[in-house]
Amino acid sequence: MNLTLKIWRQKDSKAKGQMVEYKVTDISEHMSFLEMMDVLNEGLVAKGEEPVAFDHDCREGICGMCSLQINGEAHGPDRGITTCQLHMRMFNDGDTIVIEPWRAAAFPVIKDLIVDRTAFERIQQAGGYISINTSGNTQDANAIPISKEAADKAMDAATCIGCGACVAACKNASAMLFTSAKVSQFALLPQGRVEATERVMNMVKQMDLEGFGNCTNTGACEIECPKGISLENIARMNREYLAASLAKS
């Protein structure tokens, strides 16, 4: 198929960006979206032009590196997948595809389609861990039984890949789904309970400091999340936060 691409180009974080139009031809429906981008870039390199910079690494939907707003949707039109797993069979010959970086004040553009997601790092550093030494001198792994239900729920929350689609999808650019996934994972496990109060307070505080917006329960994040992280986690974090605030006051 032949396609028209409208892509956001921006030289660096300080430069002004703009949409630039490109044509690609002979795209196979079996290609992944990023392979289509490779074809575009290979063509640009051949012409001596600078290729379009975009983030990617594993190309199998697990590292969370890829991040494109495609026709206005985070990770494109398909559901439950990342951009690298999106295939061209989702598009038709002659389509125009608009490709932009994640849009959020807390995710400044670094170049073209690449944004800076280190705000997520700082939220994790604020409390996304259990303060246990890594010396190995801990108790036996089976010393504390954990119900299968709790373990499975913790696992579901823990599958977040930190891509930022939730923020990009949210009209308020809120990071609640991301933050709540980590808070939930640890809140559900006995090992995580010990520091639950501090954790939720600190992570939420950092989230606000980074300039992410508020949650107004539109649920757009859950829809666009490639890993199906559920809104339940936000509810759980709100409960945790309330309980922590009460405990503190």
Add this chain to the structure above:
Amino acid sequence: MAILDSKVPEGPIKDKWTTYKDKINLVNPANKRHIDIIVVGTGLAGGSAAATLAELGYNVKAFAYQDSPRRAHSIAAQGGINAAKNYMGDGDSNYRLFYDTVKGGDYRSREANVYRLAEVSGNIIDQCVAQGVPFARDYGGLLDNRSFGGVLVSRTFYAKGQTGQQLLLGAYSAMNRQIARGKIDMYNRHEMLDVVVVNGSARGIIARNLITGEIERHSAHAVVIATGGYGNVYFLSTNAMGSNATAAWKIHKKGAFFANPCFTQIHPTCIPRTGDYQSKLTLMSESLRNDGRIWVPAKLDDAKALQEGRLKPTQIAEEDRDYYLERRYPAFGNLVPRDVASRAAKERCDAGYGVNATGEAVYLDFSSAIERYGKEQAKIHNIKSPSAAKVYELGKAIVEAKYGNLFQMYEKIVDENPYETPMMIYPATHYTMGGVWVDYNLMTTVPGLYCIGEANFSDHGANRLGASALMQGLADGYFVLPYTIGDYLSNEIRTGKIPTDSPEFDEAEKSVKDRIDFFVNNEGTNSVDYYHKKLGKIMWEKCGMSRNEKGLKEAIAEIKALRDEFWKEVKVPGGADELNPELEKAGRVADFLELGELFAMDALNRNESCGGHFREESVELDGEQKGEAKRNDTEYAYVSAWEFKGEPSDAVLHKEQLEFKDIELKQRSYK
């Protein structure tokens, strides 16, 4: 032997590690804060090492080329992690895990290292659970285990099909705690481009800030390389796009010996390639072989019809199918080790029996499993003479519960429903057992320079067993290196801060800058990928699943010629002082173009078939094993450790003779 001292402690294998730990020199806690350590790569090995070293009190600087340590490719490991906990009470023990690993590695690993790995495996699970890693549990709330990769016990812990992800996020959280405490300085989007050696010891690195292009000097008392394997030398592999060998190769050029480069693992269950635009290959968990049956058509005409799209697999009658693994290996059937399964698939496809348009695919069929489970379920639920549809429905539910996420992933990529049409699979490069040579302390041949995880030549010998990569990465990082490095650093407490204005730093920085300048200024004609793809083709065809003298010699000449052309004709758009992915790739491919040649030389030297390395000249000539791989312990029971001497072709081979005192050497047989 004078140069290659493995430093394996004396004494019985069971006591070596304990005695060693009792005797090594320690660094006083108050002195640790005067000591700096650089960790390059923050996957399972690097992340766990960085966190632990920081916790011990050292000042750690950690480097990752991605925007976060959480993106390292350890995250993609699906299946699980082995540990000799014996929770299942099925007779597992440290010895058994040790034995399986050495045997699985076809007796090309160092006994003492492997025993230590087995010994600390249980600690890893304790550690991870304490960190909040949500492993799968049974209804009683205890940890669940499964059997994996054809071993006889259930010792694999798992977190759905995302074990690597959960373990990495565990190590990442431990890192975050230390970053918050100010004990780790994290350098995201940075790439190490050289190591700095001062008076024979590693004293720092040169790194490029990938956002600004700035070249930075970082000094330390010790440097740890944890940058993973070199599978991308094949261009197509299951590795991430950015996975590269640059750090490992740079330290090789500065004096670290490179061991067994020809030992690579080609994984049998990957989704086949569909066209020339293909950028990477996707692995499907090996666990699929527990229930899937592998076949190709028995008749060439049928294969041809499949390739041309005139026939569907479901139209081929049972008697016209060749379940070649079951036919050739009745004892192990579809569960033969990875290398055996991969070669058998290649053999059938080379003979023309491949089942897709490229002729490079075989079927992995779940219809028998669905039927078997369906009948079982009908019995359990007391359904008398169930209809075929009912059996299918019941069986499908079981298969879905076990492999649902994998089936879904397959369907997204291939656009076919694997419950109805058999899956197509083909082998792909997945893991590299070879790597930087290290001694028992995980130190390379350069003092103060360590190498851990997949980047070292590792504990897996010539073939790695399933669910062992995660185990080794975390063992190295959490439990081995933090001890061994202390022994070295105990001599560094009076050294003081390492200056970065020495001539050695000047020189290393200059060579890095010169190379970058060359790339951005060269008026070439071909893209970096053009060369990478060509290299990959040579590697896959001549250094792939099956190797012979003629092909290897051709590969050596072809890679050299390709490298010469690369340095004349490569074209890198963009500048040096900006984010420039093409420039990053250029440096990595330049290194692959050297490593590939050494790889082929190593494969040529090793005229035996062992593990993932199959030499067509070394097969059993008769008897039951006719045509199968033949190991040669008399001549090749050694680690090949190559010393760099200016050009890959000048490399000098050093041999570390392997001694097997606790295990009897046997030829593998899966018949």
